[in-house]
């Protein structure tokens with residue numbers, strides 16, 4: 420049942436600000452407007468709940484037959500607070516709303532391959548040693564304006580070369596792909612490190628896992644309830660935006676039920692995946708510079724696959740031998756990197772001990788595969804891996820099985836964004852930049868916290884503040900975002916297309932065609 424039912428409006432409704440999307444960004448933006456004494460806004464979302472990619476579902480059942488609640492989307496508070504220093508606003512809000520969460524102990528991990536338990540945990544140190552070289556170099560690249568490169572290049576230079584060793588690959592996946600939803604080949608060295616540092620060095624290195632049975636989005640709904648009344652007519656849920664017309668004077672939004680909104684300003688918080696898949700039509704068509712920003716950033720997919728198992732006769736679960744305390748189980752597949760690599764126990768102390776819930780995460784190509792195939796096909800693959808890890812005879816049939824399809828979800832088209840190698844800050848800024856009275860905000864528009872809830876939160880606030888400034892006549896706040904018509908590719912002062920640099924035949928000329 421929606422927290423706030425949708426208002427009835429068959430005709431164009433007029434408002435000062437249309438906030439498109441009721442996820443973290445949209446709610447942060449609307450709250451900022453409210454805090455700046457602007458109450459004339461409308462929030463629109465295709466879903467029937469507040470929270471967007473902070474989404475939960477019922478799964479399995481407890482001893483009384485009641486379902487558990489598991490998070491399909493965001494699950495952790497990532498980076499908490501540094502002593503006497505800045506605090507992650509998501510951590511502040513999670514505490515404010517009493518969100519149940521437990522420290523994820525990333526050292527509580529056992530390592531496996533196709534023969535079962537094999538201790539290759541010494542590779543964790545090797546990875547970390549290489550990473551500390553790589554992160555220093557990322558700082559040099561950024562501050563000296565050197566050319567960006569892939570994480571893979573950075574790792575190889577730091578002498579981390581896992582290509583011939585599947586166990587090392589599993590360790591790398593656990594440390595890298597599990598966070599960025601992309602491989603080191605597909606990620607920028609500079610910006611992966613920026614992204615890590617701004618959350619985990621600025622706040623803290625802790626990731627706290629949310630297992631609140633009200634759902635993680637309880638805190639977003641809570642924040643919404645501080646400025647929206649129950650049944651608030653400014654909240655239009657279950658409303659699918661199909662087109663946006665923008666000018667320097669206003670924005671018109673049309674929905675698939677024929678209703679429309681005429682707004683002085685609008686903030687589009689739709690995911691990067693939605694923008695990339697042409698779900699919404701823009702009039703006039705998006706300029707080329709805007710498209711470079713939208714298509715330049717990349718949208719990752721991260722899929723959690725949930726299983727609930729029955730306990731053994733002694734009341735324990737098969738992964739709890741020798742101890743129920745372990746939180747993570749890493750699997751190195753002999754042939755496929757990232758093949759059902761990280762299992763997570765929700766029966767570990769501090770989570771949902773009696774739940775029997777064990778889940779595995781895949782990303783990127785393995786996500787697309789799993790999300791395209793049937794539940795049965797995926798279940799068979801997961802079960803085959805579990806039997807290799809824990810022994811054929813020890814793994815019973817699960818009682819329940821479920822996973823979302825983020826890559827094909829029409830209101831998200833992916834999970835969260837990642838910075839590809841070589842993309843400049845200016846290209847990214849083109850994703851952020853406004854078009855006339857239409858602003859863009861979301862986790863993906865955050866140069867520092869892309870992928871994280873804090874990115875969504877800060878970007879929502881920023882757009883809200885700018886627009887509030889315009890409405891309230893505050894000239895310092897009210898400004899257009901920078902955008903770049905041309906993005907230069909050369910890191911030297913002039914392009915050196917000469918034989919000195921191995922450039923012998925012009926690729927711009929055709930001979931005999």
Ligand SMILES: Cc1cc2nc3c(=O)[nH]c(=O)nc-3n(C[C@H](O)[C@H](O)[C@H](O)COP(=O)(O)OP(=O)(O)OC[C@H]3O[C@@H](n4cnc5c(N)ncnc54)[C@H](O)[C@@H]3O)c2cc1C
Pocket residue numbers: 439440441442443444445463464465466470471472473491492493494495496497658659660661688689690693698699721722723825829830831833834835860861862863870871872873874875
């Ligand atoms: C699987 C997964 C795991 C994650 N893990 C974490 C984590 O552990 N920690 C963390 O900090 N972050 C995590 N994230 C990222 C986090 O969820 C996002 O950064 C954040 O929720 C994005 O908020 P947003 O408001 O920018 O976008 P969204 O939440 O996507 O909000 C945009 C809203 O727009 C709506 N919308 C889209 N298209 C239309 C349309 N045409 N008409 C009307 N409405 C539309 C959508 O329904 C949605 O509600 C994860 C995300 C996923 C998917």
